[in-house]
Every structure is written in structure tokens, then in C-alpha cells.
Amino acid sequence: MVNGKTQLAGVMGWPVSHSRSPLMHNYWCQEHHVNGVYVPLPVAPNMVETALRGLAAAGFRGVNVTIPHKEVVYRACDELTAMAQRAGAVNTVRFEQGKIIGDCTDGTGFCDNLQAHHIPLKGCVLILGAGGAARAIAAALLDRGCSVLITNRSEERARALVEALGEGEVVPWDEWPRRLKDVQLLVNATSLGMGGVPGLEWFEALANGHDGLAVADIVYTPRQTPLIKAARQRGWQTVDGLGMLIYQARAGFHQWFGVMPEITEAVFNLLVRDLNLEAAE
Structure with missing residues (x-):
């Protein structure tokens, strides 16, 4: 149930309807009893920095970033982790005291x-x-x-x-x-x-x-x-490659919600069904 203590995160993109991130993160919120919600955030390319500042001001814990916003977000961050600098990219953002901190969890x-x-x-x-x-x-x-x-x-x-x-x-x-x-x-x-x-x-x-x-x-x-x-x-x-998708998402979940989710066969099966993939042999 969403209430005044619900922690908010999401994924920014344009479009963003293709993203499987809400499926994974909301599953983990339920599985680990986290009072959190992860939502899709369609943001037009000319509104990316405005959206980031607004989400930080509105109390969001952070966001994932997908195409075509990664380069813009990289430049818009107030701070970058060592891995984001090394990778030259940001796919995960957390907000701390109004600051936009960019990280890269792909590697x-x-x-x-x-x-x-x-x-x-x-x-x-x-x-x-x-x-x-x-x-x-x-x-x-x-x-x-x-x-x-x-x-x-x-x-x-x-x-x-x-x-x-x-x-x-x-x-x-x-x-x-x-x-x-x-x-x-x-x-x-x-x-x-x-x-x-x-x-x-x-x-x-x-x-x-x-x-x-x-x-x-x-x-x-x-x-x-x-x-x-x-x-x-x-x-x-x-x-x-499916495991990489799941493990990079886990790192962001931990940053926003303070819980390191377990990687179980259930979350793999969730994505396999949603993507109409064959099961692993």
C-alpha cells in the first residue's frame, strides 16, 4: 500500500514503456517487504535536467536512466562515482540532499x-x-x-x-x-x-x-x-545476458532502498515470461 512513507524510484527514458525495470524492482519491493514503488518516467529529451532536479526535490530516492538520456544525465550529475567516470556513462542515479550522484552498474x-x-x-x-x-x-x-x-x-x-x-x-x-x-x-x-x-x-x-x-x-x-x-x-x-540485466538492477535497488535483493530463479522466470524467452538449459 502506498502511503506517506513510501520510497520512490523509477526509470527515465523516451520512450520508456519497453523497460522491464519496473517489473523487477516492484517484484523485489514486494518480495523483501520494502515500502517502495518504482515507476516509468517518460521524459522528453529537452527536459532531462529539469526532471532530475524536480524528482530530487520531490523526494525520489533515485532513478535508472535509459536511452536516449545517458549522455545528458552524465553531464548533469553533481557528482560521479569512480565507476561512472571510468565507464564514461551513467545508468543509475541517486539523490542525496538535493545532489544528483551518477553511477554505472553495468560492469x-x-x-x-x-x-x-x-x-x-x-x-x-x-x-x-x-x-x-x-x-x-x-x-x-x-x-x-x-x-x-x-x-x-x-x-x-x-x-x-x-x-x-x-x-x-x-x-x-x-x-x-x-x-x-x-x-x-x-x-x-x-x-x-x-x-x-x-x-x-x-x-x-x-x-x-x-x-x-x-x-x-x-x-x-x-x-x-x-x-x-x-x-x-x-x-x-x-x-x-539475462543475468547481467538482473544483477545491474540489483545494485541500484540497494542504493535506493537499502536492501540487497536476492537473485532467485523466480525473478529470472518473471523476465523469461514477460520477454517470451526460452528457459535456460
Whole structure:
């Protein structure tokens, strides 16, 4: 029941009706007996900073940020966490005494999901892609002591990412399959495989991998992407992208409501049904 003590949070975007965040956060509020509500907040692009200041003044605990507002919010924050600065992006905002504090939980969520699958965060990681998700993941892995290789179809973008991070190595796109023998984890941080469209001959591309190689894909529609299927055919450990979505949301919930929600099969099933995804094998 909503009352005078209800804590408020939400997700800002334009549009925002596609977001599954309200489904997750309101489930956790109910599951953990938190007097809180998480709402969708459609905010026009020219009203983002006004909306942020208004929500802070109205007593909101914070918001998630989705497209197309991430860059505007990054610039509008009064303070940025070290991870937001390292990732160059904000997806989670909390309000403290009127201040807008920006954080990025994508990399944290990715790493937490790996650890939940008992994949050690060590050694060399090869990341496909040089966009915002790749930067957040690379930053989080570097901060945990991993070495990182970045490859992208546009080598210029890969070099710009390594320069922004201040460390890492660029691998030309046509050479990355040969480097698999040197890495412990392969991460697809591109849209390749979304909707089940292969994009690459993945099974052949993985030929130089080894038995200790783990493969993670940030794409979760479908859960079993062509990359995940090819890696499983080779008998390797795989991690799909749905867990990252859930774990990055958990970090925001904890900031706003003071409770670290449990990641259970129930919340996975909730999203699987809502997104019409296949269950994990």
C-alpha cells in the first residue's frame, strides 16, 4: 500500500514503456517487504535536467536512466562515482540532499553475474565491441585485476576505447579468433546474435579456443544466442545476458532502498515470461 512513507524510484527514458525495470524492482519491493514503488518516467529529451532536479526535490530516492538520456544525465550529475567516470556513462542515479550522484552498474552487474556462475575474474579477457557496454565491462574487469583485449570492426573505435580507459590492448577484428588460445574469457558486447541472427560463423571462429575458455554474451534475446550455442557445442562454460540485466538492477535497488535483493530463479522466470524467452538449459 502506498502511503506517506513510501520510497520512490523509477526509470527515465523516451520512450520508456519497453523497460522491464519496473517489473523487477516492484517484484523485489514486494518480495523483501520494502515500502517502495518504482515507476516509468517518460521524459522528453529537452527536459532531462529539469526532471532530475524536480524528482530530487520531490523526494525520489533515485532513478535508472535509459536511452536516449545517458549522455545528458552524465553531464548533469553533481557528482560521479569512480565507476561512472571510468565507464564514461551513467545508468543509475541517486539523490542525496538535493545532489544528483551518477553511477554505472553495468560492469558491476556483468561481473556479479560471472561470479554467480563461478567464473573467476582473473587472467586475460577478450571483449568484442567498443561501445558503451564494452567500456563499462572493460572498466569493471580492469578494476578487478584482469587484463583486457578489445576488438571491434572499426579499429579506430577500439583504439579510442583503450585510450579512454588508459590501459588494455587493441586486437584487429580479423585477428581475434587466433587470440582465443591466450584468453580465459570471451565477451560479446556487441549486438551480434540479437534476434538469433548469427552475424558470424561462430563455431568456426571459436576453433582456437581451449577447454578452460568461458564465453559470455550480453545479448539476451534470445538467451541462447548463436555464440552461446556454438560455445556449448564445444563443451565450454557459457553465461547468457539475462543475468547481467538482473544483477545491474540489483545494485541500484540497494542504493535506493537499502536492501540487497536476492537473485532467485523466480525473478529470472518473471523476465523469461514477460520477454517470451526460452528457459535456460
